[in-house]
Amino acid sequence: MAIQKRPFSSRSAGFSFLSLASTFSAASAKLTATGLTVTLNDVYYYISPFSSGKLDVPCGSLSAVPKVFGFKPVTVVNQEVVQEDVSDLFAKWTTIDDVFQSAFTDGVFLAASGVSCPYKNSTKACEVKTPSRSFVSLKNSNVSSGPYFLEVSTGHVYPVYRLYEDFTGSFVESVIPTPDGGFQTMSAQIPGSASLTIGVPSRLYFTKTKEKPLAGVRLGVKDIYRIKGMKGSNGNRAWYNLYPPSNYTGPAIQNLIDAGAQVVGLQKTSQFANGESATGDWVDYHAPFNPRGDGYQDPSSSSSGAGASIAAYEWLDIAIGSDTGGSIRGPAGVQGLFGNRPSTGLVSLDNVMPLSPTLDTPGFLVRDPYLWDDANAALYRDNYKSMAKTKPKYPTKINTIGFPTNPNQSAAAAIITKFLGDLSNFVGGTATPINMVSAWAASMPAEAEGSPLSQFLNTTYPILITKEQIALVREPFYRDYAAAHDGRRPFVNPVPLARWGYGDTLPDSVVDDAIRNKTIFMDWFNKEILPPSDDPSECSSSLLLYVSSQGGQNPRNRYRSGPGVPFGFSSGRISVYSEAPDHVFPLGQVSVRSAITQHEEFLPVGVSVMAAKGCDGLLVKLAQDLVEAGLITPPLAGGTITGDPVINRRMAEMRDYY
Numbered sequence: 001m002a003i004q005k006r007p008f009s010s011r012s013a014g015f016s017f018l019s020l021a022s023t024f025s026a027a028s029a030k031l032t033a034t035g036l037t038v039t040l041n042d043v044y045y046y047i048s049p050f051s052s053g054k055l056d057v058p059c060g061s062l063s064a065v066p067k068v069f070g071f072k073p074v075t076v077v078n079q080e081v082v083q084e085d086v087s088d089l090f091a092k093w094t095t096i097d098d099v100f101q102s103a104f105t106d107g108v109f110l111a112a113s114g115v116s117c118p119y120k121n122s123t124k125a126c127e128v129k130t131p132s133r134s135f136v137s138l139k140n141s142n143v144s145s146g147p148y149f150l151e152v153s154t155g156h157v158y159p160v161y162r163l164y165e166d167f168t169g170s171f172v173e174s175v176i177p178t179p180d181g182g183f184q185t186m187s188a189q190i191p192g193s194a195s196l197t198i199g200v201p202s203r204l205y206f207t208k209t210k211e212k213p214l215a216g217v218r219l220g221v222k223d224i225y226r227i228k229g230m231k232g233s234n235g236n237r238a239w240y241n242l243y244p245p246s247n248y249t250g251p252a253i254q255n256l257i258d259a260g261a262q263v264v265g266l267q268k269t270s271q272f273a274n275g276e277s278a279t280g281d282w283v284d285y286h287a288p289f290n291p292r293g294d295g296y297q298d299p300s301s302s303s304s305g306a307g308a309s310i311a312a313y314e315w316l317d318i319a320i321g322s323d324t325g326g327s328i329r330g331p332a333g334v335q336g337l338f339g340n341r342p343s344t345g346l347v348s349l350d351n352v353m354p355l356s357p358t359l360d361t362p363g364f365l366v367r368d369p370y371l372w373d374d375a376n377a378a379l380y381r382d383n384y385k386s387m388a389k390t391k392p393k394y395p396t397k398i399n400t401i402g403f404p405t406n407p408n409q410s411a412a413a414a415i416i417t418k419f420l421g422d423l424s425n426f427v428g429g430t431a432t433p434i435n436m437v438s439a440w441a442a443s444m445p446a447e448a449e450g451s452p453l454s455q456f457l458n459t460t461y462p463i464l465i466t467k468e469q470i471a472l473v474r475e476p477f478y479r480d481y482a483a484a485h486d487g488r489r490p491f492v493n494p495v496p497l498a499r500w501g502y503g504d505t506l507p508d509s510v511v512d513d514a515i516r517n518k519t520i521f522m523d524w525f526n527k528e529i530l531p532p533s534d535d536p537s538e539c540s541s542s543l544l545l546y547v548s549s550q551g552g553q554n555p556r557n558r559y560r561s562g563p564g565v566p567f568g569f570s571s572g573r574i575s576v577y578s579e580a581p582d583h584v585f586p587l588g589q590v591s592v593r594s595a596i597t598q599h600e601e602f603l604p605v606g607v608s609v610m611a612a613k614g615c616d617g618l619l620v621k622l623a624q625d626l627v628e629a630g631l632i633t634p635p636l637a638g639g640t641i642t643g644d645p646v647i648n649r650r651m652a653e654m655r656d657y658y
Ligand SMILES: *[C@@H]1O[C@H](CO)[C@@H](O)[C@H](O)[C@H]1NC(C)=O
Pocket: 119, 121, 122, 123
């Protein structure tokens, strides 16, 4: 086992000119540990500054275990296992946890009854040495099983985080939890090219229970959700610098934390959650890299970090994003992930930056549909009706919008039409194409006064996102910034600026008009096109599908025209207005010729599946059942949905085998 020193970082938490000045007059310096980075058998680890508990360490024990800055790598086995069986247990642990490894097992704290102590009845811990390791009996301890660093002088054990490079640039800040229920920045940096270091805690510390269904689940959080102790940016540098850390975690993220989720970092959003394209629109922060295909495709927005990270990193389980006009569905589609725009209004968005409170929804990007259900249940609580443990009666009526009709048209068309056939067989129903524009023309309500759909809803979205965000975000931001900077205005990226500029041309009265049109459309759609079912086990009268991604290329090295205003109506806007759930299912991938690599590369194909409002649980159960039936394969992290290495990472990954 090799253990190497890394620079130790510690600093005075309240450092400023003022506190520096007072240091010279007052006697005591405030020295605070922010953690320590080490390598153990060439793997980078971070030692948390917050103790998990104190162990009884017999004098002079663990002498053969290596030490750095007074810390020794050890393993706690707080369960009934005897010395002879720990090797089997450790072999199992290495398969379920990427943090644990054999280098932690030279010194093992084992529940007292498992250690062959000379005096079983001793009230003190004893050490028993075997040829391969030292065992110390664990006395009256609450410390969870798993790897730790033991501070030899005090007996405190500190949790271990494995460190990973955020090579896709998905994160804006890496966080660790603090004992007061908040967070602080993780002070670790491993080698990487202009990328953050993210730490993940050992999975062994956490046990799933009914109360904690997300115990140990590693979660990325879009940088519009404020969490206690951390500043936020909304994708804007001036914002990050202007405002102090949040003093509480909003209810949405708190629900996930209460269910056991481990927040590992804040993730990139396009600015103020407006739709931006890589790379030119991303002026304040660089757009994350979509790891699929040639590695230079747009990751879509605005939950860009969420999508790129879940597509790239096996060590990250799930990310929470938000969808106002497609900000979860877009990244899910182009990165080949499950992703949900939920029914509107399932959980409070208090302490979350709004784009449009009328249309904003929080949802997930995830590879595993079982975790998806648990996460939804935790986030939306009683507003989510999980059907995971039921046998739904799936709607037999399937409608499609804009689906390819001929599988021979393209490789993506073949995947999509095959899926439609499979789905129809699976539910025992039939699929019928519908056209929203003509359906509306045929049965629109009288209040619409004959207005074609493309006109009726043409300006609804841009009005709501601009007028609501101007009032709730821009105005206070500009005011606060001017007050702090002698009347100056902060920098804002071209896209939000262009959109807000459109909003400024309109009177405030248009908001009521936009909400009226949205509501008229919603009521019509939820009655005429996608009504609920009377049968609770069916929930929705039908399923409505449209194409999410056909494996088209959208390279990030292309110069684009200037930003515009998102007018118009499209399939992706239906759920935005109707408030019905809209879930992206990854179906497969197609080979495309990359102009960058001059090679065939694979890009994802996916569909959006909608059900009646409130039937979110039905859609997730459908995803699970289609996986069970072998009709959908859950995507893997990597350069392809089948888990090939990300192209630019191949050499880095091979380093492990040199
Ligand atoms: C522990 O057990 C041994 C032998 O049974 C006995 O001699 C000794 O007094 C006991 N010690 C304590 C602390 O009870």
